[in-house]
Amino acid sequence: MQTRVRRLGGLAAGVLCLALASAGCGKSAPARFYTLTATAGSEQNPGDVAVARPAGVECTVLGIGPVELPAYLDRTQIVTQGGTTSMHLAEFDQWIEPVHDNFQRILMENLSGMLRAGPLVSHPWPVGMHPERQVAIQVRRFDGELGQQAVLRAEWGVFDADGRMLLWRQTALREPVNGPDYPALVAAQSRLVTVFAAEIAQSLERGR
Known part of the structure; x- marks a missing residue:
């Protein structure tokens, strides 16, 4: 009797495995990876974001950083807002590198095309580099x-x-998402970084 029960149990397990296989169960969807891109001068009109480069202005070394992001972004999954107090982690849509x-990196790429400045260096500064101006950034929110x-x-x-602090600013930007998916x-978000870079560049130019 026990032998018969074991045989029936094994047969049922085999049928279940075949059913799962035919339904495609047990196979996870492939992950999709994303990166921010510098959009100054490409997706947008360069005249919309570029800062004038006055002739005869001496180039200076500009340091970007430290740049701090909130802890909830310290993960590979793309984070989206799901409601007033809820957040969603994308299971298969992830960043290709730490946010x-x-x-x-993309902020600096945008700034490099907007400013009349010498080398742009990121924090911690390379050996022997001493920025004449430093932009320290605390990101409070970066999602959608x-x-x-x-x-x-x-x-x-x-x-x-x-x-010595020369100025302190607060930035609050919003950008429409032109599509229902993660690429959009x-x-x-890439456009937001471009606009943010333009805001920094304009403040630096006015402060010369």
Whole structure:
């Protein structure tokens, strides 16, 4: 009797495995990876974001950083807002590199095309480099809602070579997401970084 029960149990398990296999169960969808891109001068009109480069202005070394992002972004999954107090982690839509590194790199790429400045260096500074101006950034929010909008909120300041604060600003930006999926959301976030770079560049130019 026990032998018969074991045989029936094994047969049932085999049938279940075949059913799962035919339904495609047990196979996870492939992950999709994304990166922010520098959009100054490409997706947008360069005249909309580029800062004038006055002739005869001496080039200076500009340091970007430290750049701090909130802890909820310290993950590979793309984070979206699901409601007033809820957040969603995308299971198969992920960043190709840490968001902090991606954000800072693309910010600097945008700034390099907007400013009349010498080398742009990221924090911690390379050996032998001493920026004459430093932009420190605290990002408070960098996410969005699929098919709705992307949001960037940050506080940032400009400091001289002696660490004296020259200005402090708060930035609150929103950008429409032109599509229902993650590629559209990441594209909107890239545009936010471009606009943020333009805001920093304009403040630096006015402060010369």
